[in-house]
Structure formats: structure tokens, C-alpha cells
């Protein structure tokens with residue numbers, strides 16, 4: 001498939017469907033529990049989770065290290081993947097709170113739903129959708145967190161506008177992502193094999 005903007009969502013879906021199905025075959029970027037530990041997640045918390053929760057983790061940082069959600073809060077996880085951050089947030093907000101994960105890859109949504117089912121967690125819901133048009137009401141969440149999805153979104157302004165639409169006044173946005181410097185040359189870009197190198 002050509003890497004043109006109109007094909008981009010399909011390329012991203014295809015790539016992350018594979019990370020959901022066969023995480024051990026991903027070789028271009030770090031995936032799994034050891035990567036989470038290197039990024040600063042609590043080792044004991046990661047080791048205590050079933051492999052299916054951590055094996056497809058492909059975040060680039062630890063958004064919860066920027067602030068712990070409080071009991072009773074509503075948290076939105078953009079590009080929730082197999083659900084690791086959503087599950088950790090669900091433990092923090094407790095039964096009076098709620099976490100909503102949104103991801104556009106069906107295989108990730110299926111895996112995340114299965115993961116919360118296995119853990120018996122009932123305060124998390126995963127919705128299939130594009131974060132450029134969030135399936136949520138205005139001013140309906142206390143915390144938006146995201147781990148490794150902004151760099152995959154061609155229209156970042158649209159995503160940011162959605163984040164601020166759904167955040168309540170005084171809400172918090174906690175983001176972990178990768179940045180591209182302004183001074184990267186076309187030659188350097190051309191030497192990269194794909195967007196995820």
C-alpha cells in the first residue's frame with residue numbers, strides 16, 4: 001500500500017493489528033513488558049499483570065507518571081491499544097470513576113476488552129473510533145491521557161481540538177509521545193524505511 005495520506009489510517013490499522021496478534025514479531029519499535037519497565041512503569045505492577053495485557057504494549061513513555069488520576073474521575077485514553085494504561089488508570093479511579101479507551105484498530109479493541117474481562121475490571125469501556133472525531137460528549141472527562149498516538153495522526157490540530165472539546169474546565173491532558181525536530185532534512189526522511197523507524 002502506498003504511504004500517501006489517504007492510505008495512512010489503513011497502514012496504521014494494519015500495523016497495530018499485527019502488534020495485537022503477534023507482538024513478538026514486531027522488530028521496528030519496542031513492544032512488551034520490558035519496554036514498559038524501561039519507560040518507568042512500576043516493575044511489580046507490570047509483572048503482576050497477565051501477559052496478554054503487557055505483551056502488546058507499544059507506548060513511548062508513561063503518561064500516568066505526569067499525574068495520578070484521583071478516585072471518582074473520568075479518564076479518557078486516546079489510542080488505548082491493548083489497554084495497559086487504561087487498566088492502570090482504572091485501578092486509580094476506583095469503582096466510582098471510569099476509564100474510556102478509544103482506538104481505531106479493531107484487533108486492539110478486542111484484545112483490550114478481553115484483557116479487562118479476564119481481570120474482572122468493570123469500570124473501563126473501550127470504544128472503536130478515530131481520535132480525530134471522538135465518540136464522546138463535550139466537557140465530559142477529567143483527564144485525557146495518551147501514549148504514542150499523536151505521532152501517528154496526520155491532523156494533530158484536529159486531535160487537539162477534540163481533546164479540548166471533551167475535557168471539562170480545569171481538566172488535565174497527560175501526553176507521552178515522540179517528537180520530530182524541525183531541522184530533519186528530506187534526505188534523512190528518505191533514508192528511513194517507514195514512518196515507524
Ligand SMILES: C[S@@+](CC[C@H](N)C(=O)[O-])C[C@H]1O[C@@H](n2cnc3c(N)ncnc32)[C@H](O)[C@@H]1O
Pocket residue numbers: 012013016056057058059060078079080081082083084085102103104105108129130131132146147148149152153
Ligand atoms: C503506539 S500504539 C500505543 C498503544 C497504547 N497507547 C500503548 O501504550 O500500548 C498506538 C495506538 O494508537 C492507535 N491509533 C493510531 N492512530 C489512531 C487514530 N487516529 N485514532 C484512534 N486510534 C489510533 C493504534 O491503533 C494503536 O493501537
